[in-house]
Amino acid sequence: MIKINNLTKKFGSHVSLDSVTCEFNKNEAIALMGANGAGKTTLIRSILGYYHPDAGNVSINGLDPIKQRVEVLKEISFVPQLPPPIKLNIDELIQYISISAEVDKEKIKYYANEMKLDLNSNMNKSFFKLSGGMKQKLLIAISLAKKSNIIIYDEPTANLDPKARDDFYRLLKQNEEEKVLLFVTHRLEEVKDLVNRQIYMDMGKVVSDDKI
Numbered sequence: 001m002i003k004i005n006n007l008t009k010k011f012g013s014h015v016s017l018d019s020v021t022c023e024f025n026k027n028e029a030i031a032l033m034g035a036n037g038a039g040k041t042t043l044i045r046s047i048l049g050y051y052h053p054d055a056g057n058v059s060i061n062g063l064d065p066i067k068q069r070v071e072v073l074k075e076i077s078f079v080p081q082l083p084p085p086i087k088l089n090i091d092e093l094i095q096y097i098s099i100s101a102e103v104d105k106e107k108i109k110y111y112a113n114e115m116k117l118d119l120n121s122n123m124n125k126s127f128f129k130l131s132g133g134m135k136q137k138l139l140i141a142i143s144l145a146k147k148s149n150i151i152i153y154d155e156p157t158a159n160l161d162p163k164a165r166d167d168f169y170r171l172l173k174q175n176e177e178e179k180v181l182l183f184v185t186h187r188l189e190e191v192k193d194l195v196n197r198q199i200y201m202d203m204g205k206v207v208s209d210d211k212i
């Protein structure tokens with residue numbers, strides 16, 4: 001489903017990804033780990049078509065994430081490490097997502113409610129004025145509501161309180177069948193019941209890859 005073939009990405013003389021080859025398939029839930037600067041986010045961004053590789057390539061369900069970006073992004077739910085600086089208010093954002101990404105508004109509201117995010121009293125608030133945890137809850141609710149077979153989370157729980165983390169993992173567990181779940185994390189103990197594969201990266205390389 002996701003095929004990464006000899007992928008190299010450099011920033012100046014720094015090699016962020018060093019000839020990475022791996023595949024992620026349906027029904028795999030992968031914890032992607034490694035020290036700060038190991039290359040995890042660069043790998044995720046390459047999958048999303050943010051970067052032109054210096055060598056190698058990525059294929060998502062047979063599509064090229066750079067040349068066929070719009071089609072590829074339709075197949076993926078993604079929550080980044082840092083929420084983007086969106087100026088729309090919540091009502092406008094949900095409206096926009098529901099039209100542009102064909103996500104059911106009622107489902108977003110359902111998952112927001114399950115994440116204990118009070119949407120009704122915040123509908124007119126700008127996204128960027130929400131607290132860090134509230135932003136993350138809304139992005140998670142959108143990612144769960146979107147009908148995609150690839151879910152990618154880049155450390156999505158940093159701003160969540162312990163209860164919200166539990167809610168998130170419970171909802172994710174209900175939602176992971178028949179999908180690829182790629183989860184960047186520094187806290188394996190939190191996701192160990194969720195994942196069936198662990199990958200460690202170091203200095204731009206995959207240094208271990210174990211099914212569990």
Ligand SMILES: Nc1ncnc2c1ncn2[C@@H]1O[C@H](COP(=O)(O)OP(=O)(O)OP(=O)(O)O)[C@@H](O)[C@H]1O
Pocket residue numbers: 011014015016034035036037038039040041042043
């Ligand atoms: N846009 C960029 N411009 C220049 N260098 C970058 C850029 N993005 C990443 N890098 C560099 O590439 C290396 C890998 O960064 P990356 O963000 O992929 O690491 P990471 O494993 O996600 O780290 P963390 O756990 O801290 O989030 C780092 O040395 C970083 O400074």
